[in-house]
Amino acid sequence: EVQVVESGGGLVQPGGSLRLSCAASGFTFSSHWMTWVRQAPGKGLEWVANINQDGSARYYVDSVKGRFTISRDNAKNSLYLLMNSLRVEDTAIYYCAKGYGDLYWGQGTPVSVSS
Amino acid sequence: EIVLTQSPGTLSLSPGERATLSCRASQSVSNNFLSWYQQKPGQAPRLLIYGASSRLSGIPDRFSGSGSGTDFTLTISRLEPEDFAVYYCQQYGSSPPLTFGGGTKVEIK
Numbered sequence: 001e002v003q004v005v006e007s008g009g010g011l012v013q014p015g016g017s018l019r020l021s022c023a024a025s026g027f028t029f030s031s032h033w034m035t036w037v038r039q040a041p042g043k044g045l046e047w048v049a050n051i052n053q054d055g056s057a058r059y060y061v062d063s064v065k066g067r068f069t070i071s072r073d074n075a076k077n078s079l080y081l082l083m084n085s086l087r088v089e090d091t092a093i094y095y096c097a098k099g100y101g102d103l104y105w106g107q108g109t110p111v112s113v114s115s
Numbered sequence: 116e117i118v119l120t121q122s123p124g125t126l127s128l129s130p131g132e133r134a135t136l137s138c139r140a141s142q143s144v145s146n147n148f149l150s151w152y153q154q155k156p157g158q159a160p161r162l163l164i165y166g167a168s169s170r171l172s173g174i175p176d177r178f179s180g181s182g183s184g185t186d187f188t189l190t191i192s193r194l195e196p197e198d199f200a201v202y203y204c205q206q207y208g209s210s211p212p213l214t215f216g217g218g219t220k221v222e223i224k
Contacts, residue, residue, distance in 0.1 A: 035213075045152075045160065045203055047213040059211035095159055101148050101207025102165035107158075 002026040002104050004079075004096045009109030016086050020109060022079040022096030030054075030074040033100040036081050038092035039108075046092075049081065050100060064090075086113045117141055117209050119216035121202075127224040134191040136219045138204035143184045145208030151180055151189045154218075155200045163202075164189065191221075199223050 008020040022034070035050040049060045049070040058070050069082040079096055091113045097103035118141040128134055138149065147167035152160035162171050164180035167187055177192040191198055204216040 044218050045205070045215040047205075047211075047215065050211070050213070061212050101205065101210075101213065102150055102162055102171075103152075103160075103205075104162060105159040 002098060004098055004104065004106035006094065006096045006106045006109035009094060009111045011112045011114065012086055013115050014086060014088055014113055016113070017082070017084045018086065018111060020081040020083065020094055020096075020111075022081075022106060024077045024079065024096075024098065027098065029072075029077040032098055034070075034072060034079045035097045035099065035103055036070060036079075037095045037097055037103070037105075038090075038111075039095070040089075040092045043092075048094070051079070083111070086111075088113050116212055117144065117206050117214050119204055119206060119214055121204060121216035121219045123219060124217070125220045125222060127222050128194055129224045130194050130196055132194050134189075134194055134198070134221055136189040136191075136202055136221075138182075138187040138189070138216050140185040140187070140206060142209070144187075144206045147183050147187075148206060148208030149180075149182075149187050150205045150207065151178075152203045152205065153198075153200050154203065160203065194221070196223075 003025045005023045036048040051058045051070045067085045071080045093108040095108045096106045120139045122137045149167045151164040154160040168180045201218045201220045
């Protein structure tokens with residue numbers, strides 16, 4: 001069974017940093033694109049970033065470019081999102097998902113940016 | 116960037132009725148790379164349809180996707196109580212960025 005489990009969310013002050021992790025199981029992690037999507041409270045879905053199988057291609061939504069870094073460790077079946085210079089508007093549930101367009105989602109980890 | 120517009124914003128229907136959800140793209144979606152997701156309160160989204168019309172294994176056949184180019188439709192042939200939820204379309208044919216529609220809430224009338 002495909003499983004992705006996020007961790008690392010929490011409360012952080014504006015300008016702070018967080019590192020989200022996603023542990024994958026039930027599929028060959030190194031063979032798949034991986035994606036981060038977020039959902040602000042009461043809002044819709046927003047694609048954040050994705051990364052190809054070997055990490056050589058990484059893409060970001062404009063609003064996080066230069067602040068967030070997506071990475072992966074295929075030996076550990078893990079995906080990461082390093083978030084720096086966090087803003088209030090980054091407050092959301094962050095979902096890890098297997099795939100590029102046909103996404104299989106984890107349950108998400110909440111990130112709250114507030115002073 | 117392709118903008119996806121979903122309509123209506125809210126659909127009020129009774130169990131057993133047919134639901135027709137629309138997703139319109141601002142430009143043609145390459146290869147009809149469009150997915151549909153269902154999200155219930157407090158839960159993660161769940162993939163229903165990919166490639167505009169391919170139903171994921173395990174998804175009931177009352178769910179169907181159709182369309183091409185800029186106009187896509189998700190149809191639920193007979194609403195079951197568990198189908199009342201928010202539905203999102205997403206395009207992945209012209210990316211980055213991948214983009215989502217704003218969602219359609221299907222509520223009990």
